[in-house]
Amino acid sequence: MHSNNHLPEPILWLQLIxxxxxxxxxxxxxxxxxxxxxxxxxxxxxxxxFGIGVVFIFSASIGPxxxxxxxxxxxxxxxxxxxxxxxxxxxxxASPVTLVLRVLNVKTARRVTEWMKSWPMLLLTHPLxxxxxxxxxxxxxxxxxxxALMQQNVLLHIFVHVHVFIASYLxxxxxxxxxxxxxxxxxxxxxxxxxxxxxxxxxxSKYLYAHPPEGVSKIDAEKGSMLMYYGGxxxxxxxxxxxxxxxxxxxxxxxxxxxxxxx
Amino acid sequence: MEKSSKHVKASLTNHSNYSSRNLWGGxxxxxxxxxxxxxxxxxxxxxxxHFYDKSTTDIGLVSDGLxxxxxxxxxxxxxFMLADLHRRQAFVIKRWIGGALLGGGTFQLYDGTIQHxxxxxxxxxYIVDITPYDVVWNITALGMIIAAYFLLKNTNxxxxxxxxxx
Numbered sequence: 001m002h003s004n005n006h007l008p009e010p011i012l013w014l015q016l017i018x019x020x021x022x023x024x025x026x027x028x029x030x031x032x033x034x035x036x037x038x039x040x041x042x043x044x045x046x047x048x049x050f051g052i053g054v055v056f057i058f059s060a061s062i063g064p065x066x067x068x069x070x071x072x073x074x075x076x077x078x079x080x081x082x083x084x085x086x087x088x089x090x091x092x093x094a095s096p097v098t099l100v101l102r103v104l105n106v107k108t109a110r111r112v113t114e115w116m117k118s119w120p121m122l123l124l125t126h127p128l129x130x131x132x133x134x135x136x137x138x139x140x141x142x143x144x145x146x147x148a149l150m151q152q153n154v155l156l157h158i159f160v161h162v163h164v165f166i167a168s169y170l171x172x173x174x175x176x177x178x179x180x181x182x183x184x185x186x187x188x189x190x191x192x193x194x195x196x197x198x199x200x201x202x203x204x205s206k207y208l209y210a211h212p213p214e215g216v217s218k219i220d221a222e223k224g225s226m227l228m229y230y231g232g233x234x235x236x237x238x239x240x241x242x243x244x245x246x247x248x249x250x251x252x253x254x255x256x257x258x259x260x261x262x263x
Numbered sequence: 264m265e266k267s268s269k270h271v272k273a274s275l276t277n278h279s280n281y282s283s284r285n286l287w288g289g290x291x292x293x294x295x296x297x298x299x300x301x302x303x304x305x306x307x308x309x310x311x312x313h314f315y316d317k318s319t320t321d322i323g324l325v326s327d328g329l330x331x332x333x334x335x336x337x338x339x340x341x342x343f344m345l346a347d348l349h350r351r352q353a354f355v356i357k358r359w360i361g362g363a364l365l366g367g368g369t370f371q372l373y374d375g376t377i378q379h380x381x382x383x384x385x386x387x388x389y390i391v392d393i394t395p396y397d398v399v400w401n402i403t404a405l406g407m408i409i410a411a412y413f414l415l416k417n418t419n420x421x422x423x424x425x426x427x428x429x
Contacts, residue, residue, distance in 0.1 A: 195329075195336055203328035233335065240336055244343040253351055 009064055016063035023054045027099070034102040042102075046094045053090030056082040061161045070151055073213075073220040077227045084134075084164045085235035088172040089242070095179040117182045127174040127185055127193040134167035135200045141213075142204065148214040171197065176242045187247050194243065198236050205229035281353035286415065288344035289362020293407075295338030297367040298330060301374065326378060330370070337366075361414030368407030375400040 060079035069076040205228040212221030348354040
């Protein structure tokens with residue numbers, strides 16, 4: 001965070017490590033409670049996934065790397081890649097909502113699932129809406145003077161970071177979900193939205209190559225743009241692979257070959 | 264014995280049920296593979312193409328972005344579709360290859376005429392006379408489409424039924 005600029009580096013590291021440990025600790029406690037209640041124990045891979053996701057999120061938003069990103073567009077883009085593209089997939093796999101529902105008592109859990117079926121939650125987890133706020137948000141960030149403004153305003157800076165993660169997370173779970181979700185859209189619809197969102201991301205990356213955001217030099221913009229383009233590809237492949245695996249599992253023929261329809 | 268005839272029968276009905284999935288799975292695969300070769304061979308290895316060309320129009324950027332995203336999706340998605348066809352014993356290799364040639368040829372022709380020439384996203388190579396390159400590029404594309412036409416004609420469901428009841 002901005003106000004931490006004057007803090008010495010060891011303190012920044014300690015701060016980062018402490019926050020990550022608290023988040024992972026809470027997840028582990030929830031896992032232990034859940035394992036006591038349910039016969040099927042919580043997957044250890046989900047714990048790893050959550051841990052790495054949390055490290056990505058916080059190292060991109062607080063601590064030494066985050067501070068470097070204030071002056072360097074390439075470093076900013078690296079953080080953006082970790083926080084906006086890889087962390088959401090990792091956290092989505094960790095299924096935090098399911099874990100929370102397992103820990104809560106039945107009455108509260110039921111109230112939570114009812115609340116999740118309310119229209120604001122349905123809207124937030126709608127693939128089109130989530131794609132719009134995540135990719136649309138990036139277009140606004142890099143093509144207006146918002147990027148320059150957020151470097152000067154601490155609150156705005158925090159807001160942008162939180163928005164990038166939450167919007168990307170909502171988009172990720174609306175496309176690939178391992179977790180409890182109020183409504184799951186058809187594979188066909190989700191594949192169209194995913195395709196358009198990936199295209200919009202690629203187009204923005206290339207656009208930045210020739211049109212640097214305010215306050216970013218041409219060389220920095222070119223480096224950042226290529227990172228956004230190819231780094232984006234890497235996480236996109238991961239997203240598509242998971243999406244297709246889920247389709248492949250769901251369309252498995254059950255009765256006899258040839259009776260199951262597409263989508 | 265009975266089991267194997269049942270198997271053949273199931274396989275035949277599957278061929279007609281999944282004929283279009285064989286075709287479209289092939290189309291997607293061909294499209295994805297040609298786009299992938301374009302990206303790795305011409306952009307990354309030979310460095311003939313450029314990441315961004317100053318003459319690129321906005322519509323060119325949009326077209327390029329859509330096809331780039333689509334190529335990843337098509338390659339991976341069609342591989343899963345292929346696995347699914349195998350799982351259902353409904354894979355018709357000739358129809359699938361026909362689809363692949365159609366998808367690949369169409370994309371290459373689109374890339375070679377509309378994207379390179381009309382939208383000016385980038386050229387095949389940055390040298391004085393690129394006419395021979397353009398000719399080879401587009402003739403290869405046409406050849407693929409023509410080969411696809413014959414393969415698809417041969418594996419049309421109607422002609423397949425004809426063979427089955429002969």
